[in-house]
Amino acid sequence: MDTKVSSATKEVIIGEGKPTVIIGERINPTGRKKMLESLKIGDLEIVKTEAVNQVQAGADILDVHVGGFNIDEVKLLPEAIKLVSQTVTVPLCIDTTNAEALAAALKVYQGKALINSVSGEEHSLLRVLPLVKEYNAAVIGLLQDDDGIPPTVEKRVEIAHKIAKRAAAAGISMDNLVIDCLALAVGANPKSALIILETIRRVKKEIGCNITLAASNFSFGMPSREMLSGAFIAMVIEAGATCLITDAAKYRSAILSADLVVGRDQRARRFLQAFRQIPKPQ
């Protein structure tokens, strides 16, 4: 099943067997003081810089999140969406928990957006799904509900079915739904990956829609994060993730490697393009 998203000039297709789509995650003030301070005073220069950097590093889509304490997201999100759209040509992923800001951003966005996200929570389903339908967007469904993030595979898959059913009832086709299987830090739960991998396999089999993860979260708090998340990325791609929300500059090489291993890189074209010039580390 192919999920198509687009900017005014570019279409990106997320789908099984295709190269894993990288959704650049760096436009997000969470845990980043400098960006947060800039956003508070409405200064979007840093957003512009990150947009350029992530696209140069190989991001296929850019996640744009400008929410935070003391930020007027309803005003700032559409501004950021407009600015990023003028700066780079890739499609955008509009990332907000504020439905009003989402509506305002969708209004100014040129193309078919990816929305990050709807969850299994009632208030989210009720507010976000109509906007997805209205703007013929695609949407990321987060596997949590009014009880929080479930610790079991069973309950996560149940929420995936709930979101899929509610999306269908709202007139949204399954190819416009991308399920985020929720990557929690291995430092917090050593079984984190096992739960995620089984959830991915079941969602793929039972729903068949595209699957994403915020892949960087997994190694939070650990040393050698790139190596550790690299191993995780290889496994989730093999299990069936078709797009990843991550830092393109840090994880594109792991993603290209995994894609080649599982046959998502025809004639190793992308891998060789990226690496054949680099002298082998001795």
Added chain:
Amino acid sequence: MDTKVSSATKEVIIGEGKPTVIIGERINPTGRKKMLESLKIGDLEIVKTEAVNQVQAGADILDVHVGGFNIDEVKLLPEAIKLVSQTVTVPLCIDTTNAEALAAALKVYQGKALINSVSGEEHSLLRVLPLVKEYNAAVIGLLQDDDGIPPTVEKRVEIAHKIAKRAAAAGISMDNLVIDCLALAVGANPKSALIILETIRRVKKEIGCNITLAASNFSFGMPSREMLSGAFIAMVIEAGATCLITDAAKYRSAILSADLVVGRDQRARRFLQAFRQIPKPQ
């Protein structure tokens, strides 16, 4: 199912859920001119050096292969086995296609050896299995037969069953069999990993014995080999490989990462021990 191998003083257990056992592969003259020249004149100094280096790099077992054109393996292999046993304390994996050399090596080996390998070829089954039984050794079963290395999962699994049956008939218990699912280079066959991963999962399910791979082969001829093989290693460990024949110096970090991801590293002890002191690459 646990496969136990030992030296005179040390036991290593290969088994599901346990840390992936690293079988150091560097004592092997294939494609290494200098080592080949040394071995031809019976000079084992380089073997000693590699043994020390691999164990320092984290190898749990050492593969010892001294065969090559113009080398008297029947004489040299037992000498090498004795020398390596005196140099390091880890158990050894006796690697030869020469049954006479194998018998001579087993005669001098102190402990329970791992033998590399028996294949599905008649001459191999007939000569190697009685030695495995006689010396109560463990043996690696290679998924190829008199028709060569099969291109399909079906045929590979069939050979695995054949080896398992013949081993059982020879009085060898299943915990003394480790199946090598045969890692071919992705450069030669883009579907290589997909075939291997499915073979691993089927052998694990249908036979339940331990599973190994010569993991370095996979990236042969490609740039950025460590990164590419790293992705491959993550996937095969997740699929069920419990030991890997590889260069400990190059691939231990990928193996430790994958082990942590899939919960084979209690409290992240091994991972943190290896990496927490190293400053994060910026």
